[in-house]
Amino acid sequence: MDVFEPVKPAKRPRIGLYSLGHPHYWNQFEGLLDRLLGYNRFIAKRLETWGDVCNAGMVDNQASALQTAQNFNAENVDLIFCHAATYAMSASHIDIANHCGRPVVVLNLQPTAAMNYEKTTTGEWLAHCVGCCVPEIANAFNRSNIDFHLVSGLLGLNETPACSLANEVTDKHPEAIEAWRQIEQWVKAASALRTLREGRMGFLGHTYPGMLDMYSDFTMIQAQTGMHVEILEMCDLAKVVESVTESEKQAKLDEIKQMFVISEDSPADPLACKPKPEQLEIACRVAVAQEKLVREYDLDALTYYYRGLDRNEHEQLQEAFILGHSLLTAKGIPCSGEGDMKTAIAMKVSDILGVGGSFCEIVATDYDRDTIILGHDGPFHIAIAGEKPVLRGMGLYHGKWGTGVSVEATVQKGPVTLLNVTQTGDGRLRTIVNQGEAIEAPTLKIGNTMTHVRFAKKPTPFMNEWFALAPTHHCAMSVGNNAEAFQKVATMMDWPCESVCL
Numbered sequence: 001m002d003v004f005e006p007v008k009p010a011k012r013p014r015i016g017l018y019s020l021g022h023p024h025y026w027n028q029f030e031g032l033l034d035r036l037l038g039y040n041r042f043i044a045k046r047l048e049t050w051g052d053v054c055n056a057g058m059v060d061n062q063a064s065a066l067q068t069a070q071n072f073n074a075e076n077v078d079l080i081f082c083h084a085a086t087y088a089m090s091a092s093h094i095d096i097a098n099h100c101g102r103p104v105v106v107l108n109l110q111p112t113a114a115m116n117y118e119k120t121t122t123g124e125w126l127a128h129c130v131g132c133c134v135p136e137i138a139n140a141f142n143r144s145n146i147d148f149h150l151v152s153g154l155l156g157l158n159e160t161p162a163c164s165l166a167n168e169v170t171d172k173h174p175e176a177i178e179a180w181r182q183i184e185q186w187v188k189a190a191s192a193l194r195t196l197r198e199g200r201m202g203f204l205g206h207t208y209p210g211m212l213d214m215y216s217d218f219t220m221i222q223a224q225t226g227m228h229v230e231i232l233e234m235c236d237l238a239k240v241v242e243s244v245t246e247s248e249k250q251a252k253l254d255e256i257k258q259m260f261v262i263s264e265d266s267p268a269d270p271l272a273c274k275p276k277p278e279q280l281e282i283a284c285r286v287a288v289a290q291e292k293l294v295r296e297y298d299l300d301a302l303t304y305y306y307r308g309l310d311r312n313e314h315e316q317l318q319e320a321f322i323l324g325h326s327l328l329t330a331k332g333i334p335c336s337g338e339g340d341m342k343t344a345i346a347m348k349v350s351d352i353l354g355v356g357g358s359f360c361e362i363v364a365t366d367y368d369r370d371t372i373i374l375g376h377d378g379p380f381h382i383a384i385a386g387e388k389p390v391l392r393g394m395g396l397y398h399g400k401w402g403t404g405v406s407v408e409a410t411v412q413k414g415p416v417t418l419l420n421v422t423q424t425g426d427g428r429l430r431t432i433v434n435q436g437e438a439i440e441a442p443t444l445k446i447g448n449t450m451t452h453v454r455f456a457k458k459p460t461p462f463m464n465e466w467f468a469l470a471p472t473h474h475c476a477m478s479v480g481n482n483a484e485a486f487q488k489v490a491t492m493m494d495w496p497c498e499s500v501c502l
Helices: 024-028 032-047 062-075 094-100 122-126 130-143 174-197 218-225 234-241 246-259 277-296 313-318 321-330 341-352 459-468 483-493
Strands: 014-020 052-059 079-084 104-110 148-154 200-205 228-232 301-305 356-366 371-376 390-394 404-408 414-423 429-439 449-455 475-479 497-499
Touching (some): 014 094, 062 094, 079 130, 104 130, 130 148, 174 341, 218 341, 218 429, 277 404, 301 321, 321 404, 341 414, 341 475, 356 449, 404 449, 429 483
Parallel strands (some): 014 052, 014 079, 104 148
Antiparallel strands (some): 356 475
């Protein structure tokens, strides 16, 4: 199996789509309804790239709105797209949003960049006047306390309908490209909603004792994300380890030799050494068992920590966690250390959006380079590595018990986005999003993941403003400028979202 092939792919969201029109037009202007339905089918086909579409076609009166709402509810849609196809009265469709209680994205997508002013008829104009009713929709939705959002721009057709008097080929136009980028983000945000809502979070062991920002109420997590929390014992893993065969262990060793550089001794730290054969052997055996455990319990994410005691059996298992959890994170099962469920959720959101999501905390600040170094001694998202990750043998896990192998890596250089999922004093989940730039700079050779990130604000004011928002001390690092996408997920999940650097 390819290391990047997901163990459990993200859920495809269910998308409701309807187009708006004015029923008086259909008899007045022959062919207009069919033309607008053609635009509707074009939108539906593009949406089907990312989700399962329930397309109601044209909604032009209250009766069809009520039937559409019933159909959308029967299909349990996650998000509704309202396509303003021409002028339409808001009363003819508002019952859809009122009865479904789902976020609505209004599509204000004009078919042509400019009308043919010399030849355009009234019927032709009505196929292009899509923005006419959008202020009315916004006003009605706002006064009805309906959660709505807007995407304006061009439709993005790649050919002009035979009936059109204007050039409707706009697929390469920046206004069409940007509109569809926004639409894709909304659909992927809906995927995050459905995946979390139907997901299963494994909680193996316990939270690192004393980390108050890590503590969360399992009921609160399920209530606000939908994720079932499956409580796992170390003996559950130990039982699976016993079932691992020599051939499975060898296959895992072959896999890691392809994915990692096996280090020599660190030039700086006597605790970071070339991995011992016995360390690699147990790490590979446990890595096989970790994936089997995830499959057995049908997990979508995993958070873990186990302190261990006096070199007991379970302490020896936890010594081998980092390798297997890094491999699982690369396969779409994010694994967060120290029992941090909230950051496992942040990592899962990042992974659903296809932008990584590596487990991070602040390592140090480099005031000469104006960077903050982010990383951890825990699992790394191999799929966003800047270069081949290194496996180092650790004579001691700092702040923890035991020895074993650890991952030393850095994230790809270029734009990165940090996502905190944190918790307020009243128990509500909240997100914090910050964008920066991962740069080339030296890092420590001590078996930890580390990446220098430069933000738009210098380190001191950035940290002061970021920390004032009360984040957890862990976050998920993703590649790319993903603030807009994360904000859309927060909207879908009904989480407040704040930022310092965008």
